[in-house]
Amino acid sequence: MNASTRCVLPSDAPADGRAVRRRAIKPLQKGQQTRCAIVEAALGLATQIGLEGLSIGALAALMHMSKSGVFAHFGSREELQVSVVREYHVRFEAEVFYPALSAPRGLPRLRALFDNWMQRTSVEIDSGCIYISGAIEFEERAGPVREALAASVNAWLAALRHAVGLAVAQGHLDAATDGEQMAFEMHALILALHYEARFLRHHDALRRTRSAFEGLVQRHANAAFVRVDALASA
């Protein structure tokens, strides 16, 4: 995954004080600051009304800028949309991926990745996930916005598969575990959490997601490791 950040500002640090990776602090040029502020506003708008709802005009009004002022930073609406997808990806990594790296390699890290993902999906119950809404908006449209979205999601699924592979290598999961299948099933649970909590407002969706993930881990757990783990915690 690409660790470079673009516009992650201090205000994005999670309240619990987890470290957020950002580029070495150096003052942004004025132009970059404005561009970041526009992307920030656009991201807020996109999580509420969708990427397709973004328009240079609406953004100019929101930023108290002229349309040509916004155009000076983004040559087109499409370029603005792609920048929003990239910024969303950076924040997703900062909240879900990087904090999990401090957990020990193997099953603990895989659990941390899923926990952070669940956590973010729960938070988004009040704001929206552009990986999910964007997939609907762009499923039938070719072009750079769709490509940027699909590349982000594919990179994340690859990171999950890699984490499953490490858990196998560490002897925590059974050698026969299919990383692709496990990542697919984890993705399925998050999609259902989002759908059932956000749209159907089923209050037990988070508990169901947790329970299903636990079942998934248990099915693939290396029996020898489970015994050692039980002894260690006894």
Added chain:
Amino acid sequence: MNASTRCVLPSDAPADGRAVRRRAIKPLQKGQQTRCAIVEAALGLATQIGLEGLSIGALAALMHMSKSGVFAHFGSREELQVSVVREYHVRFEAEVFYPALSAPRGLPRLRALFDNWMQRTSVEIDSGCIYISGAIEFEERAGPVREALAASVNAWLAALRHAVGLAVAQGHLDAATDGEQMAFEMHALILALHYEARFLRHHDALRRTRSAFEGLVQRHANAAFVRVDALASA
């Protein structure tokens, strides 16, 4: 589930000759015929561009009617959208729910329900599912369209839970099986199938869905039934 049909016409009968429930055939009034034709066109449009993309104007153009002609059948855009949701639900039931009732009660019927659902989701890979796109469009909006959508999906999830309960009652699934949890996990798999096949274009999504469902069934299978089943098919 509500078995009444509204506009299911002979042309909706599946090509493989499965029976489609429809009301006792009697000639529709001219006004009803027109209404049905409008709903049919609106449903086609909604599966491509979303329920929110529907407008009386676009529909009037598509139907070679005046806007006031369409308005005569649907007092508002919202009423049209609700009619589309109901029609979608009727077709979903006709393709997914009713054909499964011919499978023996218990695990065979549960399998048939999931198979038909997977089948429909695969077909929709070229057209779109308004239960999924509509959930995104209406997640933050109150009102009758959202209510109609959520009621349809909840009715379907209740039917799945009921089918799990019957499989437990028949001794096919373990008595400890939690129907709500199993329905949640089946829903999760269909959402992932839709996302990964349709948006990410992963060609193995159907195989992964099938494999995960098989795992789900095996985990909950009543050990005694599995032995009897194996003997019977030996």
